Amino acid sequence: MKIGELAKRGGLTAHTLRFYEKKQLLVPQKSALNQYRDYTADDLATAQFIKRCKASGFSLEDTAALLQIKDAKDAHTCAEAKSITLAKRADLQAKITELQQMVATLDELAERCCGGAESAEFCSIIADLESRFEECNHDAHH
């Protein structure tokens, strides 16, 4: 099938498919006649594999490694696949922890600010970011 059909069936764009090809993730045959890309059903399966990798949080680099395993299973091991998976899990968990810390900080910032239409002169958020750590002085502007 041509690139447009694979794009439609795979739920991605022709641009993205050409990008994946440049990255060696999905390299189709080319028609000898007109140089159009000619994708097979296997190529569609690979496109879906890539989408699942993405949905699971893998980078394109991880995905390339997983594709290598998929395409030559005998030459690879469960250990490799699991190692990639657990490494990514650890990455994401670290990122989550970092973001949760930020959310906690933002909660602290927000909960002490009145959020009103008054001047920010006594705003606790600005004060905290300035490291003055004063209370949002409500008496002063309410």
Next chain:
Amino acid sequence: MKIGELAKRGGLTAHTLRFYEKKQLLVPQKSALNQYRDYTADDLATAQFIKRCKASGFSLEDTAALLQIKDAKDAHTCAEAKSITLAKRADLQAKITELQQMVATLDELAERCCGGAESAEFCSIIADLESRFEECNHDAHH
């Protein structure tokens, strides 16, 4: 003070300070004599304000808005500051939820794979990503 001193005292690099200047976050005076940047104590405070914004999860764009409030408090309100803060909180929370979903998926992938040195032919991780959803066939390679 010159850029190197502010960098050292603020815990960032001169490159970063020039970058922030290009982004209009922190624009110092320039010495008439030699065109060297001339930072004040207030500029140092601003650099620290920016660092705290970053640590709280704000983008440089958010930070620019917060700096505008900080530098003209009378012209801004608590509502503005709180709105930026809560919007960022929501962003980060959404990102966390997305990442947690990915971690859950990775956990499912990993827990059924033996992680052994055997061929990946029957690896549940690869099978799942191929959407075959088989069990990691341990009998086959153990």
Next chain:
DNA sequence: CTTGACCTTAGAGTATACTCTAGGGTTTAT
């Protein structure tokens, strides 16, 4: 046979936040 839909390539643009380089001038200390 023409029109519109689709295909090709190479390369630039988007977003975020830096990070670094080249080429050249200034300051400071010995």
Next chain:
DNA sequence: ATAAACCCTAGAGTATACTCTAAGGTCAAG
């Protein structure tokens, strides 16, 4: 006075994952 250390600008490079454009060739329907 000279060398190390520091400063300047403009612009390119890094990372990730696309996204789009320009200029042109091909295909299918009426």
